[in-house]
Amino acid sequence: MRVRSRLIAGLVVIVVALGAAACTGTSSEGRVNVVAAIYPLAWAAQQVGGNRVDVEDLTPPGIEAHDTTLTAAQRADLQTADVVVYLGEIDFQPDVERAVGDAGGTVIDVTAELGIQQQTGDPFDPHLWLDPADMAEVVRLVADALAATDPSGTDDYARREKAALGALEDLVASFRAGLSDCAFTTFVVTHEAFGYLAGAYGLRQLGIEGLTPESEPSAARIQAAAQAIDQGQAAPAVFYEGTDAGRRIGESVAADVGVPALPLGTLESAPASGDYLSVMRANLSSLERGLQCTA
Numbered sequence: 001m002r003v004r005s006r007l008i009a010g011l012v013v014i015v016v017a018l019g020a021a022a023c024t025g026t027s028s029e030g031r032v033n034v035v036a037a038i039y040p041l042a043w044a045a046q047q048v049g050g051n052r053v054d055v056e057d058l059t060p061p062g063i064e065a066h067d068t069t070l071t072a073a074q075r076a077d078l079q080t081a082d083v084v085v086y087l088g089e090i091d092f093q094p095d096v097e098r099a100v101g102d103a104g105g106t107v108i109d110v111t112a113e114l115g116i117q118q119q120t121g122d123p124f125d126p127h128l129w130l131d132p133a134d135m136a137e138v139v140r141l142v143a144d145a146l147a148a149t150d151p152s153g154t155d156d157y158a159r160r161e162k163a164a165l166g167a168l169e170d171l172v173a174s175f176r177a178g179l180s181d182c183a184f185t186t187f188v189v190t191h192e193a194f195g196y197l198a199g200a201y202g203l204r205q206l207g208i209e210g211l212t213p214e215s216e217p218s219a220a221r222i223q224a225a226a227q228a229i230d231q232g233q234a235a236p237a238v239f240y241e242g243t244d245a246g247r248r249i250g251e252s253v254a255a256d257v258g259v260p261a262l263p264l265g266t267l268e269s270a271p272a273s274g275d276y277l278s279v280m281r282a283n284l285s286s287l288e289r290g291l292q293c294t295a
């Protein structure tokens with residue numbers, strides 16, 4: 001794996017040493033400090049790290065990960081963290097991407113590690129965490145970085161990595177079985193966040209908003225989505241992401257077209273209840289219902 005370690009300039013070391021974190025490589029309780037740019041990455045670090053790690057998620061609950069801005073305290077935490085995990089230089093979270101340049105610990109650039117390339121001319125689709133197979137790769141990356149940072153925990157990390165990978169394999173199997181025989185393969189979503197998931201299971205998303213959510217979608221896109229549903233080209237449902245705006249837009253379009261609005265969590269920030277696995281299972285249930293799958 002290609003994990004970047006950055007040397008801290010001498011002056012910075014003197015300053016952050018007052019916080020005692022950077023020089024010892026672990027927090028005062030002996031735990032490894034992990035800073036994660038978004039919830040799914042934080043979830044992976046927590047699964048693998050257990051009680052050996054302190055994980056900070058830079059994206060607060062209820063907001064779109066695209067809109068993450070850092071406080072001065074978060075920026076300082078990122079600089080002194082033992083391990084930083086983010087999605088890479090993909091213009092997804094510009095504030096985070098700028099701050100990573102000053103990180104003193106190990107930096108995991110997920111899209112670079114996974115070899116995910118931007119299609120020429122297209123904006124980068126960051127939403128790889130919604131494909132559980134990609135999440136398994138994230139778990140492996142985090143496990144390698146934690147073992148390298150804290151070698152005495154290697155066995156513990158390996159054990160937890162195996163458990164997390166097992167849970168993700170079960171999830172993949174559920175998606176494969178649940179989506180294998182559906183009346184529809186195209187689905188209308190508020191925020192076009194499901195390209196990786198759709199690609200993995202032979203589906204196609206039709207976004208009312210694009211790769212980056214907007215506050216108000218264009219009338220043309222709403223009309224195109226409604227028409228696809230009317231003409232039977234897309235499943236008779238509108239899937240919405242679990243933000244206030246997502247729900248409002250999804251329910252409004254669904255009511256106009258006369259189809260149900262179904263939740264489809266984007267996991268761009270920590271869910272109000274449950275975790276990565278339970279939200280993904282709920283997403284599968286929504287897709288099975290909306291796409292009229294017979295499992």
Ligand SMILES: [Zn+2]
Nearest residue numbers: 066193211268
């Ligand atoms: Zn998004």
